[in-house]
């Protein structure tokens with residue numbers, strides 16, 4: 319029996335879909351059977367990030383309403399044969415699926431995979447309730463910004479109310495240089511505020527944009543720092559102990575000057 | 585450039601934007617989390633009442649508790665009319 323993770327954030331655009339695609343691909347690289355479910359109904363995205371947009375025939379809502387069988391709607395990844403995507407519907411009807419239907423669907427899928435990852439839409443409305451309905455655990459994605467951390471805090475409260483305990487945190491889009499100069503919240507600040515377990519830190523990285531353009535998740539690129547961070551995260555999910563990545567590479571000139579002068583380098 | 589110099593020779597009073605964000609986050613989260621549901625407020629009120637009743641007889645009907653907040657801090661303010669003190673064993 320597989321485990322269902324919902325990837326959620328509250329605030330939009332902080333990297334839920336990027337995270338879902340990368341963790342999913344990387345778990346499949348490790349040999350696990352993985353199903354990705356795009357629960358962002360009306361704003362289908364995960365298919366594009368995965369580069370599978372041309373192969374969609376049926377979607378999540380079709381399955382939930384019995385218009386096709388689950389097997390017919392699952393799209394197999396081009397690269398890994400243990401990786402599947404269940405795409406979101408592009409309907410405008412927000413109530414196209416209910417939490418009960420979503421829960422039943424997750425129950426059915428998890429019987430035949432190791433990890434089921436649900437890409438949650440932004441917000442705390444119906445879409446959120448659907449996405450968490452079948453989840454065993456949650457991964458909260460945030461960026462080092464006041465608004466994103468605040469929304470993450472709301473989400474953690476709502477997850478608790480839905481009886482999803484001990485969510486894990488991914489801090490995305492960290493810029494080590496800005497952290498060093500004191501212009502970005504660092505991981506310790508965020509953890510102090512949210513008081514949840516850290517699953518990983520992902521740097522802000524241009525390779526994410528390149529990989530999204532190509533429809534090839536960054537974990538496939540061995541030179542990508544963000545890809546490396548996501549590969550580490552996946553190994554942690556699979557139970558391995560992997561030390562947190564050192565995002566500082568060398569330190570800038572001013573940083574070295576400050577250190578020479580014995581001043582705080584944070 | 586001036587900003588850069590200030591940062592290099594950062595004094596204790598100089599606040600980086602990260603320090604500012606940290607403090608704003610602390611306040612905003614405190615306010616957000618204060619938004620307790622009526623159910624939780626009712627539980628808090630009942631718990632408080634039970635503790636106080638050990639020591640004095642209070643007017644339960646007019647007792648009031650509130651969380652008061654301003655820009656900088658938060659206080660739990662209670663207004664509990666006391667009707668009579670109990671005779672406590674060691675007084």
Ligand SMILES: Nc1ncnc2c1ncn2[C@@H]1O[C@H](COP(=O)(O)OP(=O)(O)OP(=O)(O)O)[C@@H](O)[C@H]1O
Pocket residue numbers: 327329330331332333334335336337358363438439440490491520521522523524526527530544
């Ligand atoms: N680590 C990163 N480095 C650089 N760009 C990133 C990183 N993570 C995400 N992005 C970019 O940020 C944008 C938003 O990412 P993504 O679509 O994954 O967010 P989301 O939380 O799923 O958004 P939504 O709430 O709209 O569903 C994308 O353009 C993505 O390429």
Ligand SMILES: [Mg+2]
Pocket residue numbers: 334335336358363437438439
């Ligand atoms: Mg998304």
